Amino acid sequence: MRAAVVRRFGGPEVLEIASIDVPEIRDHQLLVRVEAAAVNRIDLSTRSGALAEAGLMRPAPVVGLGWDAAGTVEAAGAAVTRFAVGDRVIGLRDRLSAGGAQAEFVALDETALAPAPRSVPAAEASTLPLIGLTADLALRRTGLRAGQTLLVTGAAGGVGGLALELAALRGVRTVADDKSAAATWTVPRGEPAQVRDLVPGGVDAVIDAAVLGVEAHEALRGGGTFVTLVRPFAPPPLRDTRVVVAEVAADGARLTELAALVDAGHLTLGVAATFPLDAVAEAHERLAAGGLRGRLVLTPGVRAARSVNFL
Incomplete structure (x- = not known):
């Protein structure tokens, strides 16, 4: 699969789209085909090495990026009870040692996932978890x-x-x-x-x-x-x-309640622009520049290098 990764720290130029193995899931996990993955400031801190310098992540030869994901369940572990293949879900990857969400697939614990809000597209839904x-x-x-x-x-x-x-x-x-x-x-x-x-x-x-x-x-x-x-x-x-x-942690139960508030019209989600996965460096540059009204989102299923769709 294709995934946004860094092999060394630095500016947006160190970002690359690597071909890596689809993650294997354990009994309590689900494999999610990622339709949209939000870009957050913690991604910038991961890429630059600020998190490593602060001792908040361990050294690794390849570091995957991305915390938020919206997509469809591709496979479910034997112990999973709340979701099935084909379900549309959102979730939060809150451990830096795990594979990143800015990829074609991500493996997440069942407890980190929630049904995706029905009233918004995947790009908006992906901005909710973090x-x-x-x-x-x-x-x-x-x-x-x-x-x-x-x-x-x-x-x-x-x-x-x-x-x-x-x-x-x-x-x-x-x-x-x-x-x-x-x-x-x-x-x-x-x-x-x-x-x-x-x-x-x-x-x-x-x-x-x-x-x-x-x-x-x-x-x-x-x-x-x-x-x-x-x-x-x-x-x-x-x-x-x-x-x-307030140090955030994955919480599928509470995320389910927040998604329901989105569907009820009580919470507002906004997307400033979407980028194909190939344009992850451009997304980082845009986020670092500031002045955004809405979030930036990567769409791993789109393969149009460096094109940007402003919404």
């Missing part, structure tokens, strides 16, 4: 109840946007640093200090999807909760605050 589970976990880490207040930085991004929509479903009042129909209030991007003009004393919690660190912490009330997505950029727990890290 950002949806991250946003959901971050919101749960805040411990907020209906009526309390939350600042979400990076509101225009995938995690931030879904965090706002999930918070609204729980009756939490929200402040966003970008325009959002789901937010109660908005402040100018990069100006979290203005939150206190809207919420005297500060918000009850912050989800720092933009990784602003201590700057966003200034908007938090004493004793509040600050949720960071990147451990090295977590601010100190000033003013008796609680600082926690």
